[in-house]
Each structure stands twice: as structure tokens, then as C-alpha cells.
Amino acid sequence: xxxxVVRNNPENxxxxxNDVYHGLIVTLLVIVGLLVSVSGCGKxxxxxxxxxxxxxxxxxxxxxxxxxxxAEIITLSGEVxxxxxxxxxxxxxxxNTTVEVAAVFVKNYENRExxxxxxAIVAETDIATPMGSGKIAFADSARARAFLREHSPQGLH
Numbered sequence: 472x473x474x475x476v477v478r479n480n481p482e483n484x485x486x487x488x489n490d491v492y493h494g495l496i497v498t499l500l501v502i503v504g505l506l507v508s509v510s511g512c513g514k515x516x517x518x519x520x521x522x523x524x525x526x527x528x529x530x531x532x533x534x535x536x537x538x539x540x541x542a543e544i545i546t547l548s549g550e551v552x553x554x555x556x557x558x559x560x561x562x563x564x565x566x567n568t569t570v571e572v573a574a575v576f577v578k579n580y581e582n583r584e585x586x587x588x589x590x591a592i593v594a595e596t597d598i599a600t601p602m603g604s605g606k607i608a609f610a611d612s613a614r615a616r617a618f619l620r621e622h623s624p625q626g627l628h
Contacts, residue, residue: 517574519543519585520551530559531602540600540607541578543585547571557593558604580607581614596622 526535529552542560544552554560575588592615609615
């Protein structure tokens with residue numbers, strides 16, 4: 472169906488029909504929505520990934536069974552490496568120095584919440600960890616010191 476275009480209408484100076492205006496507005500809203508959603512996908516804060524029963528350690532290939540001792544590396548490419556013991560994560564990093572690391576997380580021994588390694592206190596204790604390192608993480612140094620009073624490594628009591 473053809474519509475007549477009236478050019479000298481002050482409310483519609485371009486002479487377009489209402490359907491054309493509606494289409495332009497919808498198109499602009501879609502474009503703005505896409506731009507807003509894509510802008511949120513840039514380099515942002517990395518978040519730890521949940522642990523699942525089928526997860527295997529990225530170093531020793533054992534199951535990640537004791538979540539209190541777990542660690543995790545997220546690479547710049549988005550790959551997630553999970554570890555059953557903080558010492559496995561440390562050994563992996565020492566042997567894979569070319570891996571571009573975006574974030575490293577460790578589990579808080581007391582509540583099993585993820586902590587950024589940069590803000591965690593890693594303590595060597597007499598606790599039996601999956602690979603026997605005794606390394607566990609705490610959210611603050613006061614909690615780590617209190618825990619170490621009861622669980623310091625052999626010979627350091």
C-alpha cells in the first residue's frame with residue numbers, strides 16, 4: 472500500500488510516515504541496547520568459578536575433593552585451571568611461567584569462600600591437605616595467627 476507523503480507539514484518536516492519513524496526508533500533502541508550489553512563484556516573483574524565433583528587438579532590430575540584447600544587460576548584467554556592443593560597451584564605456576572594469568576583465587580579454609588590470592592594469607596600448617604603441603608588460606612592475618620597457635624608445622628610449636 473502506498474502512502475502519500477506531505478512535505479510541508481511542520482510536525483513531520485522530512486515527510487516520513489509514522490511507520491517509518493516507529494521503525495527508526497525501534498532500530499535505534501536495539502542498537503543502543505546492543506552497545507550497552509557489549510560494553511559490559513570488556514576486560515572486567517574476574518570471578519572464581521565454582522568447583523564440581525568432576526573437577527580434576529590442573530597439576531596432579533587428582534580430583535579436587537577437599538574444597539577448603541583448593542586454588543584456581545583464570546588465564547587471560549578465559550581458561551580456568553583448578554587445583555586440589557595450594558602447593559599444586561604454586562608448582563604449576565613455577566613450571567608454566569608463560570601462562571598469562573588474569574586472576575588467582577584460593578579457598579578460605581574456615582568458610583570455603585573464594586579469596587583473591589593477592590588479599591589472602593597463606594599459612595603452612597600441620598593440617599593434612601590433599602598433597603600434604605599443609606598450606607591453607609585465611610581472609611586475615613589475625614585468624615591465621617590464631618589458627619597457627621594450635622596447628623603450626625612440626626618443630627615450630
